[in-house]
Structure formats: C-alpha cells, structure tokens
Amino acid sequence: MSTTPDSQAAVSIAGLSKTYAGGFQALKRVDLDIRRGEIFALLGPNGAGKTTLISIVCGIVTGSEGRVTVAGHDIVRDYRVTRSKIGLVPQELATDAFESVWATVSFSRGLFGKAPDPARIEKVLRDLSLWDKRNEKIMALSGGMKRRVMIAKALSHEPEILFLDEPTAGVDVELRRDMWEMVRRLRDGGVTIILTTHYIEEAEEMADRVGVIRKGELILVEEKATLMKKLGKKQLTIELEQPMAALPAELAALQLVLKPGGYTLQRDFDAAEASAGVAPILKRLGDLNIGFKDVHTQQSSLEDIFVSLVHDNSKEGAPA
Numbered sequence: 001m002s003t004t005p006d007s008q009a010a011v012s013i014a015g016l017s018k019t020y021a022g023g024f025q026a027l028k029r030v031d032l033d034i035r036r037g038e039i040f041a042l043l044g045p046n047g048a049g050k051t052t053l054i055s056i057v058c059g060i061v062t063g064s065e066g067r068v069t070v071a072g073h074d075i076v077r078d079y080r081v082t083r084s085k086i087g088l089v090p091q092e093l094a095t096d097a098f099e100s101v102w103a104t105v106s107f108s109r110g111l112f113g114k115a116p117d118p119a120r121i122e123k124v125l126r127d128l129s130l131w132d133k134r135n136e137k138i139m140a141l142s143g144g145m146k147r148r149v150m151i152a153k154a155l156s157h158e159p160e161i162l163f164l165d166e167p168t169a170g171v172d173v174e175l176r177r178d179m180w181e182m183v184r185r186l187r188d189g190g191v192t193i194i195l196t197t198h199y200i201e202e203a204e205e206m207a208d209r210v211g212v213i214r215k216g217e218l219i220l221v222e223e224k225a226t227l228m229k230k231l232g233k234k235q236l237t238i239e240l241e242q243p244m245a246a247l248p249a250e251l252a253a254l255q256l257v258l259k260p261g262g263y264t265l266q267r268d269f270d271a272a273e274a275s276a277g278v279a280p281i282l283k284r285l286g287d288l289n290i291g292f293k294d295v296h297t298q299q300s301s302l303e304d305i306f307v308s309l310v311h312d313n314s315k316e317g318a319p320a
C-alpha cells in the first residue's frame with residue numbers, strides 16, 4: 001500500500017481514512033491516483049463514501065488519516081493552491097436565487113482571487129447554452145438550467161480538475177447527453193474529470209477508468225475497456241427452425257446448451273473469446289444442415305459487472 005502521494009498525478013490519495021464524529025468510518029485506507037487528463041468515474045451504492053472522498057479532496061471535509069495531493073500540492077498545507085485548481089459541482093444545487101446567471105458565475109470566479117474576465121465567462125456560458133439566460137435570475141430557471149449554472153460556476157476560475165458529484169441525477173435525457181458532450185469537450189481541453197454516478201450507463205459511456213467503492217473501501221480501479229474485457233460476458237442464442245429432442249454430440253462439443261422446449265441453443269462466452277466464437281458455430285450448424293430462424297448475442301454491460309462486484313463479492317474482497 002502506498003503512503004507517499006504521486007506528485008505527477010492530478011490527484012493522489014494515499015491511505016485516506018475518514019471517521020465521522022459519531023464514530024462511523026466512511027472511508028477505509030483509500031489509495032487512488034487520478035491521472036492528468038482522464039475521465040474517472042467513481043461508482044458505488046448509496047452511502048459508499050463517494051461524496052466523503054470528493055469532499056475531502058476539495059477541502060470541505062477533513063480526512064482522519066492519510067494524505068492527499070492535488071497536482072503535487074498537499075491539500076491541507078497548500079489549501080488555497082489546491083482549491084484553486086479544483087472545480088466542484090456538488091450534488092445539491094446551492095446558489096443565490098436572486099442573482100442573475102452572469103453575476104453568479106462572475107462572482108464565483110472572484111472568490112478564487114481571479115481577475116474578472118468577461119470573455120472567459122461568456123465562453124463558459126455559451127458552452128453550456130446559458131448565454132441567452134445570462135440576465136435571468138437563477139430562481140426563474142428550470143432545474144436543468146440551474147444545474148448548468150452550477151457547472152458554469154465550477155468552471156469560472158479555469159480549474160484543472162473538475163469534480164462532478166452525481167452530475168446528471170434527476171436531469172432529463174437530453175440534458176444528460178449535453179452534459180456528457182460538455183464533459184468530453186472539457187477533457188479534450190485538458191481538464192481532468194472525476195465524476196461520481198449511480199448511472200452505470202454514464203460511466204460506461206464516459207469514463208476512461210472506473211473505480212468501485214463499497215462501504216468505504218475502494219475495491220477496484222481499472223481501465224473501463226479492460227474491465228469490460230475481463231469481466232464482460234457474451235451470450236449467443238440461436239432459435240432453431242425445428243425443435244431438437246436432444247443435443248447432438250457435435251453441438252455439445254461446441255459447448256452449446258439446448259434449452260427446455262428444444263427450440264433454443266445457447267452458448268456463453270467470456271469477452272476475450274466472444275468475437276472469434278460465433279462464426280464457427282454458425283458454420284458448423286450449416287454443415288450439419290440444422291436450420292435456424294434467428295441468432296442474437298447479448299453482451300453484459302458495466303451494470304452487470306458492477307452489480308456482481310458490489311453484491312456478490314462481499315466475502316471474497318477485491319477481485320484479482
């Protein structure tokens with residue numbers, strides 16, 4: 001277990017624990033390095049410790065043990081420096097309802113000691129489709145627009161690292177897609193993104209790497225693509241024209257299974273063998289003159305993987 005933060009990382013967390021005043025341990029010796037320029041998705045069920053982790057890095061909550069650095073700066077010793085490098089979009093919409101969008105976002109920049117920069121604020125508002133609303137009071141905006149304002153505030157001081165805590169909870173599909181697009185643009189512009197989410201689809205769509213946290217423990221950190229490859233499954237289903245009374249030995253040798261009723265053949269692949277496996281099976285059926293009406297494959301999603309990690313793995317601990 002590492003105890004020295006990595007100064008090259010955007011965020012380096014070493015041996016971080018948090019016990020709240022009542023004695024509840026929300027984080028247990030978490031080690032995690034967030035690479036510069038990546039989109040990192042932190043997944044976990046309710047109460048797993050995601051907000052606690054983000055809040056510590058952003059200096060809102062104090063850790064009980066361990067060290068965190070942001071771009072090589074200690075978050076406690078160099079608080080002002082590290083905080084100015086971070087933009088935080090919290091779960092709760094917290095902003096002054098009576099101010100205009102423009103004033104709110106400009107003021108936010110000022111809080112970080114940055115000189116006014118109307119061109120920068122204009123760009124942020126335009127990128128978030130808020131430009132037309134710049135003179136409206138926050139209270140007059142829809143929920144989705146208010147959420148955009150929260151993001152604009154977080155971006156107003158040009159952070160290197162953006163934390164998004166459940167960014168699309170409760171937003172409609174269109175806004176969710178817009179936000180994903182925007183997050184990608186930010187990443188392409190060099191911003192490191194850390195997001196927490198309940199929507200596995202969001203992590204699947206967006207993340208370069210995924211971390212899974214459960215009961216305060218980081219049980220897995222993996223490239224999303226590797227995770228899908230390692231733990232993903234594919235299932236091939238073949239609907240036959242004529243039912244089979246029993247599975248012929250030639251098909252059993254291909255690890256096909258005959259489902260009750262005799263009309264359906266099935267075969268499970270792990271992700272590594274899946275792409276190569278389907279065609280030979282279909283060819284073999286053709287050679288044996290076995291007619292089929294339909295063939296489909298189903299791929300397990302990150303959701304299946306996540307559910308199995310969080311629920312089935314409680315005794316074994318982290319997977320290899």
Ligand SMILES: Nc1ncnc2c1ncn2[C@@H]1O[C@H](COP(=O)(O)OP(=O)(O)OP(=O)(O)O)[C@@H](O)[C@H]1O
Pocket residue numbers: 020021022024026044045046047048049050051052053
């Ligand atoms: N100030 C606090 N005092 C005591 N316990 C707390 C405090 N804040 C959070 N907790 C507890 O710590 C645990 C982790 O909470 P946290 O908000 O970090 O989880 P989360 O993964 O972000 O969950 P959610 O997605 O529901 O926000 C929860 O059991 C929560 O009740």
